[in-house]
Amino acid sequence: MSTIETTGVGAQLRRWRRVRRVSQLELASLAGTTQRHVSFIESGRSRPGREIVLRLAESLGLSLRERNDLLAAAGYAPVFAESGYDEAVLRPVRAAIEQVLDGHLPYPAVVVAPYGRVVAANDAVGVFFDGVSPGLLEPPVNLLRVMLHPDGLAPRVANLAEWGRHVVENLRARARRSPDPRLDAFVAELAGYVPAAPVGPEHLGFSVPMRLATALGELRLITTLTSFATATDVTLAELVLEAFLPADEDSAELLRRHRRAPLPLP
Numbered sequence: 001m002s003t004i005e006t007t008g009v010g011a012q013l014r015r016w017r018r019v020r021r022v023s024q025l026e027l028a029s030l031a032g033t034t035q036r037h038v039s040f041i042e043s044g045r046s047r048p049g050r051e052i053v054l055r056l057a058e059s060l061g062l063s064l065r066e067r068n069d070l071l072a073a074a075g076y077a078p079v080f081a082e083s084g085y086d087e088a089v090l091r092p093v094r095a096a097i098e099q100v101l102d103g104h105l106p107y108p109a110v111v112v113a114p115y116g117r118v119v120a121a122n123d124a125v126g127v128f129f130d131g132v133s134p135g136l137l138e139p140p141v142n143l144l145r146v147m148l149h150p151d152g153l154a155p156r157v158a159n160l161a162e163w164g165r166h167v168v169e170n171l172r173a174r175a176r177r178s179p180d181p182r183l184d185a186f187v188a189e190l191a192g193y194v195p196a197a198p199v200g201p202e203h204l205g206f207s208v209p210m211r212l213a214t215a216l217g218e219l220r221l222i223t224t225l226t227s228f229a230t231a232t233d234v235t236l237a238e239l240v241l242e243a244f245l246p247a248d249e250d251s252a253e254l255l256r257r258h259r260r261a262p263l264p265l266p
Contacts, residue, residue, distance in 0.1 A: 009053070009074035010042045016060050016070075017042075019179060030059035050076045063178060064237045082234035085119050093236060094120070100241065106256045108221075109243040115186055116144035119239065127214060127258050128153055143242075144171075144186075148193040158211040158218065164194035166208065209247040216254050220247035 017027055024042070028035045033052060040046035041056075048056070053074045057067040068078035083089050101109050101122040108127060111120040118141045129137060133151035136142075146152040148164050157163060168191045175183045212219040221244045231237040246252035 009048060009070065010044045012070055012073045013038075013056060014042045016062065016066075019177070020060050022060065027056065027059055031055040048074055050074070054079070064232070064234045066178065068234065080232055080234050080237075083236075085113075085235055085239075090233070090236065097241070104243050106258075107244055107246065108255075109241065110143055111239055111241050112143055113235075114238050115183065116142045118143050124255065124258075127219070127255065128212075130215070131156065144190060148190050150193060153212070154193060156213040158213060159208060161195045161197035162208045163210045164190075165197045168194055214254065214258060216258055217250070219254055219258075220251045221245065222247050 017024070022030075024038045025035045028038045031038075031052065032055060037046065037052070038056075041048045041052075050071065053071055053076065054067065057070045062070065064080040065082075068080055068082075071078055081089075085094070097111055097120055101111070101120060104124075105122055106124050108124040109122050110118050110125055113119050128146070132146060132153060133149075136146050136149060136152050144167065147157075148154055148160075148167065154160055154164070168187060171183070171187045171190065175187055209220045209222045212221060224243050224245065226241040226243070228236050228239055246255055
């Protein structure tokens with residue numbers, strides 16, 4: 001049987017399957033097809049239809065952007081739109097996000113795009129930016145760089161080694177799930193800002209509240225991350241809402257008294 005040119009879809013499918021540590025048989029079962037069909041697609045002996053490409057991508061847990069890329073490799077047009085955050089089509093979503101951000105006051109909350117780029121924030125995030133270099137606050141603001149950079153928030157984080165390691169390891173986990181040289185470079189940059197964290201007999205792990213020094217006292221903050229899981233727009237699906245919560249009553253009271261000006265956004 002002659003090999004059919006599939007513009008790289010077979011190689012991409014095989015790469016994703018190995019990244020996800022899924023066998024051909026397991027993937028076939030998840031996607032409702034046969035191992036033979038998966039094997040033929042990967043070897044270039046079969047040209048997959050659009051429907052099976054989407055089923056395979058979904059079974060592998062690919063992001064909407066990655067699904068579009070797999071479709072393109074198979075010769076199909078993307079099915080998931082990628083709108084600009086400021087475009088009219090996302091206006092209702094932006095309005096809802098603003099309500100969520102305002103409703104989280106007096107606690108800080110931000111919405112970030114991939115690599116930590118801030119697209120929206122509430123007024124309470126000003127608590128993070130005392131003493132931060134103006135260059136780090138020029139749009140587009142990168143929240144992760146601001147928090148870990150020595151000219152940013154880092155000098156005020158009492159447990160920078162543990163908390164910074166938590167941030168970096170979360171990014172590394174994302175990079176393992178969705179390999180991307182740009183993300184690898186960003187992780188390497190951030191890791192360079194984080195001091196080594198000693199591991200002793202009292203070590204409880206690196207997932208710890210951030211201890212942030214402020215003019216009014218020390219804040220202890222935990223975070224919650226929310227993604228837009230059912231979005232069908234690439235831009236919206238890649239956004240993450242990061243809400244900061246007080247870890248104790250003293251921190252809650254401090255935040256109620258520590259409102260600042262809003263973060264400058266693009």
